[in-house]
Amino acid sequence: MLSQRLMWIAWPAFLMAGVLEVLVFGMIDPQDLQWFGHPVELSRQGVYTMTFFVFWGVTSVCSALTTLLSMSPFEVNRCPLPAHERPDGCPKQECR
DSSP, rough: OOOHHHHHHHHHHHHHHHHHHHHTTTTTTTTGGGTEEEEEEEOOHHHHHHHHHHHHHHHHHHHHHHHHHHHHHHHBBBBBSOGSSSOOOOOOOOOO
């Protein structure tokens, strides 16, 4: 289930990072970018790569938050320990 959830997060984020990359650099030339008043020293490909990973990271956080908010109360409150390892008085529900 964890690998499936990771794909729910990573794949849409990857696709949206590509879309954002096309939209942003369809209008902006990477050679014209400045950072705190100084020109960016990276090549065009370096800027494309760096911004792609920034976009991917930001959209991954958004997808992860959506996945977290879609969890059922049972998933959130489920006890991670097997029944024989739980401390006495554990308020969590039985593990299934």
